[in-house]
Amino acid sequence: MSRPSIAEYHRPSTVEEAWSHVSDGSPSVRILSGGTDLTISAPPDVDTLVDVARCLDHSIEARRDGSIRIGAMTTFTDMLLNDALGSYAAGVMPEMLSDLGNPLLRNISTIGGHLARGKLSDVVPVLVALDAEVVVYQGDEKQMTIQRYYDESVHRSPHLLTEVVLPVAVKRSAAAFLRFARTAFDFPMLNVCCRIDFDGHMVGAARIVCGATPLRSQRASGAESWIREHGLEARAIEAAARRAREEIHTRDGWVASAEYRSHLVEVLTSRCLTEVARRLAAR
Numbered sequence: 321m322s323r324p325s326i327a328e329y330h331r332p333s334t335v336e337e338a339w340s341h342v343s344d345g346s347p348s349v350r351i352l353s354g355g356t357d358l359t360i361s362a363p364p365d366v367d368t369l370v371d372v373a374r375c376l377d378h379s380i381e382a383r384r385d386g387s388i389r390i391g392a393m394t395t396f397t398d399m400l401l402n403d404a405l406g407s408y409a410a411g412v413m414p415e416m417l418s419d420l421g422n423p424l425l426r427n428i429s430t431i432g433g434h435l436a437r438g439k440l441s442d443v444v445p446v447l448v449a450l451d452a453e454v455v456v457y458q459g460d461e462k463q464m465t466i467q468r469y470y471d472e473s474v475h476r477s478p479h480l481l482t483e484v485v486l487p488v489a490v491k492r493s494a495a496a497f498l499r500f501a502r503t504a505f506d507f508p509m510l511n512v513c514c515r516i517d518f519d520g521h522m523v524g525a526a527r528i529v530c531g532a533t534p535l536r537s538q539r540a541s542g543a544e545s546w547i548r549e550h551g552l553e554a555r556a557i558e559a560a561a562r563r564a565r566e567e568i569h570t571r572d573g574w575v576a577s578a579e580y581r582s583h584l585v586e587v588l589t590s591r592c593l594t595e596v597a598r599r600l601a602a603r
């Protein structure tokens with residue numbers, strides 16, 4: 321797809337220089353990472369691109385403490401093939417990425433561009449379930465939870481997303497991801513990511529996050545509390561899945577009705593928690 325309206329193309333070598341192009345929030349200027357979303361959805365009045373390939377990092381650093389730092393220009397393919405991400409939280413990241421779009425898309429899409437685009441996503445529910453944080457540059461650097469990045473609409477304000485940080489993982493922890501779509505390459509009708517941490521013999525933390533409702537992500541906090549109180553036995557999982565169905569708000573969309581999405585909330589939550597329980601038992 322050609323973009324005849326583009327009159328200026330910048331390729332800054334520092335974050336400060338990139339910021340000088342985008343800081344005033346002009347709607348005619350856009351940051352360019354992989355370009356897969358921008359090519360399709362940039363409004364016609366965009367005339368300036370700021371290519372951040374030279375100034376943002378594209379590496380994945382597994383730190384000694386077990387946390388992982390992912391540079392914003394890292395592609396989904398590089399994340400999918402990374403060993404540290406492959407073993408983090410029972411491998412939930414590659415599990416989700418292997419079904420995202422198609423190989424050509426994953427070779428070029430970046431984690432920074434994906435999160436900044438802020439739309440329906442398979443990635444966001446997983447990062448929310450993992451309590452991930454993002455680093456943004458707005459004249460200086462700030463680190464915040466991914467939840468805050470969206471809740472406070474930081475993603476809509478002038479900023480450069482520079483890093484994603486996965487926190488130190490708890491020893492007895494597992495996560496799982498499921499999506500339901502009409503075809504393997506289609507956008508999901510619904511997705512769910514669950515993460516459970518054990519503290520001794522008790523559930524310490526529980527995260528149940530639904531995406532494509534069609535909102536980006538919603539936590540089923542009532543279902544999370546239920547699992548914390550009742551554990552991961554089959555009956556507790558069924559009851560938690562019913563709670564999730566009651567509390568997650570769904571809407572009609574072009575791929576699924578609200579009613580069908582609510583049905584999927586219950587089914588996918590139940591399957592996802594059952595898989596987490598299996599992974600924890602296998603450890």
Ligand SMILES: Cc1cc2nc3c(=O)[nH]c(=O)nc-3n(C[C@H](O)[C@H](O)[C@H](O)COP(=O)(O)OP(=O)(O)OC[C@H]3O[C@@H](n4cnc5c(N)ncnc54)[C@H](O)[C@@H]3O)c2cc1C
Binds near residue numbers: 351419433
């Ligand atoms: C055919 C197709 C299939 C897809 N299938 C799926 C799917 O199954 N599941 C799914 O979750 N997604 C899917 N997607 C969405 C896809 O994941 C996104 O298009 C992609 O991740 C965007 O990343 P990018 O690097 O190309 O972003 P870009 O297009 O470069 O940028 C996206 C937006 O973010 C801004 N931006 C870019 N980088 C930064 C930064 N570092 N800081 C601040 N702002 C920035 C840009 O200005 C732009 O507004 C699909 C997309 C396509 C085209």
